[in-house]
Amino acid sequence: xxxxxxxxxxxxxxxxxxxxxxxxxxxxxxxxxxxxxxxxxxxxxxxxxxxxxxxxxxxxxxxxxxxxxxxxxxxxxxxxxxxxxxxxxxxxxxxxxxxxxxxxxxxxxxxxxxxxxxxxxxxxxxxxxxxxxxxxxxxxxxxxxxxxxxxxxxxxxxxxxxxxxxxxxxxxxxxxxxxxxxxxxxxxxxxxxxxxxxxxxxxxxxxxxxxxxxxxxxxxxxxxxxxx
Amino acid sequence: xxxxxxxxxxxxxxxxxxxxxxxxxxxxxxxxxxxxxxxxxxxxxxxxxxxxxxxxxxxxxxxxxxxxxxxxxxxxxxxxxxxxxxxxxxxxxxxxxxxxxxxxxxxxxxxxxxxxxxxxxxxxxxxxxxxxxxxxxxxxxxxxxxxxxxxxxxxxxxxxxxxxxxxxxxxxxxxxxxxxxxxxxxxxx
Numbered sequence: 001x002x003x004x005x006x007x008x009x010x011x012x013x014x015x016x017x018x019x020x021x022x023x024x025x026x027x028x029x030x031x032x033x034x035x036x037x038x039x040x041x042x043x044x045x046x047x048x049x050x051x052x053x054x055x056x057x058x059x060x061x062x063x064x065x066x067x068x069x070x071x072x073x074x075x076x077x078x079x080x081x082x083x084x085x086x087x088x089x090x091x092x093x094x095x096x097x098x099x100x101x102x103x104x105x106x107x108x109x110x111x112x113x114x115x116x117x118x119x120x121x122x123x124x125x126x127x128x129x130x131x132x133x134x135x136x137x138x139x140x141x142x143x144x145x146x147x148x149x150x151x152x153x154x155x156x157x158x159x160x161x162x163x164x165x166x167x168x169x170x171x172x173x174x175x176x177x178x179x180x181x182x183x184x185x186x187x188x189x190x191x192x193x194x195x196x197x198x199x200x201x202x203x204x205x206x207x208x209x210x211x212x213x214x215x216x217x218x219x220x221x222x223x224x225x226x227x228x
Numbered sequence: 229x230x231x232x233x234x235x236x237x238x239x240x241x242x243x244x245x246x247x248x249x250x251x252x253x254x255x256x257x258x259x260x261x262x263x264x265x266x267x268x269x270x271x272x273x274x275x276x277x278x279x280x281x282x283x284x285x286x287x288x289x290x291x292x293x294x295x296x297x298x299x300x301x302x303x304x305x306x307x308x309x310x311x312x313x314x315x316x317x318x319x320x321x322x323x324x325x326x327x328x329x330x331x332x333x334x335x336x337x338x339x340x341x342x343x344x345x346x347x348x349x350x351x352x353x354x355x356x357x358x359x360x361x362x363x364x365x366x367x368x369x370x371x372x373x374x375x376x377x378x379x380x381x382x383x384x385x386x387x388x389x390x391x392x393x394x395x396x397x398x399x400x401x402x403x404x405x406x407x408x409x410x411x412x413x414x415x416x417x
Binding site for chain 1: 258262263274283396
């Protein structure tokens with residue numbers, strides 16, 4: 001790329017000149033027209049999806065009954081279920097540390113999942129995977145084990161790592177992968193903590209254990225210094 | 229030299245986060261952020277484009293991209309401006325790529341002093357001032373961006389890093405490597 005270097009005595013632009021180009025109303029109009037396009041695209045996509053689903057539905061003679069409890073994906077290739085259902089589970093955990101504290105004191109807390117109880121699928125005879133000691137014990141484990149990485153602290157990195165993993169038929173987490181990355185150190189920490197979890201009670205269908213994929217968002221957030 | 233207040237004013241940053249959350253649901257709430265940063269972003273783009281009309285179009289496009297992608301914005305401790313600058317930087321690069329235009333680097337004379345002070349403290353100051361434009365022309369685009377952001381726009385490393393999607397430490401290391409390269413070019417030429 002060619003570059004042209006030009007040294008100026010002072011800035012050639014005044015505030016008034018720039019303000020003449022400022023037009024928030026036009027920006028809003030453009031934004032609306034852009035979002036309308038997406039509505040059309042989304043409408044088209046939904047229509048196509050509906051057609052595909054209806055064709056698939058007709059082809060399924062032995063489809064399990066749906067109910068509203070299960071919130072994990074049953075993996076394909078299990079001996080019992082042929083078709084995977086959707087992932088819905090999302091229990092969120094919040095890793096919080098003071099920004100300038102001597103100790104990166106950390107607490108985790110459960111964040112309400114708006115989606116819980118809504119639009120979730122349940123198969124009759126299906127029991128979802130759950131931590132052997134219950135969720136309370138799992139959160140305590142995260143409280144103790146999830147550390148804010150030093151590099152993330154230094155760079156004031158905050159945000160969410162969404163991690164998913166499979167609880168296999170023996171209750172062990174495997175196929176751990178990052179769904180939404182935050183930064184390398186936070187991702188690595190999330191993977192470490194998930195990998196070291198105690199065994200879970202595996203999901204089961206009609207009494208037989210099946211693998212299930214679980215998705216968990218972990219929030220890394222810096223607290224304001226106490227003196228402020 | 230460096231405007232450290234830009235990053236340290238936490239109440240402002242928190243206020244911005246609140247505004248951003250509101251603007252996700254109601255774009256009209258984006259107005260204070262638009263008013264606050266329009267001039268900054270306009271000047272940033274103008275220094276690279278050198279034309280007012282073109283700059284106005286690209287600036288509007290930056291804010292449009294920001295507004296339509298607000299839901300994806302993640303607060304990482306840096307001010308909202310850093311995110312806008314990153315969008316602006318990408319917007320400029322896209323424009324140059326598609327239109328094969330000459331990249332401008334408009335430098336205030338006062339800003340040039342910051343850079344020369346960093347490069348030398350001896351009797352070569354005058355010579356540096358004269359030859360700096362030619363030396364800058366020999367830098368690659370990423371190298372030039374580091375010099376512009378750090379010395380011509382006097383940004384803290386934390387913000388430079390945020391705009392260029394680097395860690396703060398990496399931004400420092402790369403900047404000092406570019407300064408070393410410039411010193412070598414000065415001696416060689």
